[in-house]
Amino acid sequence: MGIIPKVGKNDIYLAYLPMAHVLELVAEHIIVAVGGAIGYGSPLTLTDTSNKIKKGTKGDATVLLPTLLAAVPAILDRVRHGVLKQVDTKGGLSKKLFNLAYERRLQALNGSWFGAWGLERILWNLFVFRKIRKVLGGHIRLMLSGGAPLSADTQRFINICFSAGIGQGYGLTETCAGGAFSDFDESSVGHVGPPVPSSYIKLIDWPEGGYSIHDSPMPRGEIVIGGTNVTLGYFKNEEKTRESYKVDERGVRWFYTGDIGRFHADGCLEIIDRKKDIVKLQHGEYVSLGKVEAALIGSPYVDNVMLHADPFHSYCVALVVVSHEALEKWASKQGTTYSDISELCMKEETVKEVYASIVKEAKNSRLEKFEIPAKIKLLCNPWTPESGLVTAALKIKRESIRKTYDNELKELYSS
Known part of the structure; x- marks a missing residue:
């Protein structure tokens, strides 16, 4: 309160x-x-x-x-x-x-x-x-x-x-939503505030991702949360519990979140990555899927997007759920004829227009060349919780989307 x-x-x-x-x-x-x-x-x-x-x-x-x-x-x-x-x-x-x-x-x-x-x-x-x-x-x-x-x-x-x-x-379900919280009248942006009174937060090194608590100008690493709000573990899943929960010599129970953060000088925490969202490409570059998606969704043609990176290839691809209103408005201006939105999404000129738009957003966000998808597939049906492709909070379910659009992803890498 x-x-x-x-x-x-x-x-x-x-x-x-x-x-x-x-x-x-x-x-x-x-x-x-x-x-x-x-x-x-x-x-x-x-x-x-x-x-x-x-x-x-x-x-x-x-x-x-x-x-x-x-x-x-x-x-x-x-x-x-x-x-x-x-x-x-x-x-x-x-x-x-x-x-x-x-x-x-x-x-x-x-x-x-x-x-x-x-x-x-x-x-x-x-x-x-x-x-x-x-x-x-x-x-x-x-x-x-x-x-x-x-x-x-x-x-x-x-x-x-x-x-x-x-x-x-x-915060997470495993920490009863507790972790960090910013003030409502906070004038700065880009962080989630300091730890809440019930929580302790520390960062630990993640060498594979190139994050260290000794990084300058801010320490970076995996976010680990301890305190009275940390749950006891996963129900009937001892293996996962042992992997994610650890008790130190002082008896403090810590949950290893898998999120990557950094601490500002004023003690505020910023979330910058997630271990599960980072994929290593064929030539050794690391791609943060969530970071790229956050940039691409700024395109007016994009209703939702999932970036896919295959470790056996040197480039990324993307599945793009189009905004019907924006795409139909563009088609009307261009004088493009089509019977339905599905046909419009298959047209070469449509793909070029949407791709140019997301590349523009990517460059505005200063993404590296290897982070920008080399190919895209336009999808006309929205991802909804009922379809099982996004959660009730509208976060994408990567594995479900990969399975549903397996053929489309394979086609993007083979063409």
């Missing part, structure tokens, strides 16, 4: 993650404890423009008008991309006004333009950002993000457009 400020009986919480997600479990317990209200929705009905919302009807947030929201980066990224698409569609004066307002607020957050904090901030919120806030009901004041690292761009977007505090949390 000390970490999440001023939560009380007047708050309304929108719950859409499954109770099996430890972040959701903890969040709902807190709301019940303070006497707040909970409304239940789903990731596919969250906003008025969500995939499962019938045209002309309202999404969960519009109906419930929540004040609190626990989110995962995939959801917040979709909200951001959706708003930016609407701004681009309107164009003209509306787009110029939005860009001006956003830039002034960004300068204020970065401390380079103090004038945008007072009356000017009120005016921007009233005339520009008020409509954007209605995407999530218009009453959101606090958000908690967990499940994966939140990009700095998306965090700033939420701060500015929704005038809401957003705290990044880091």
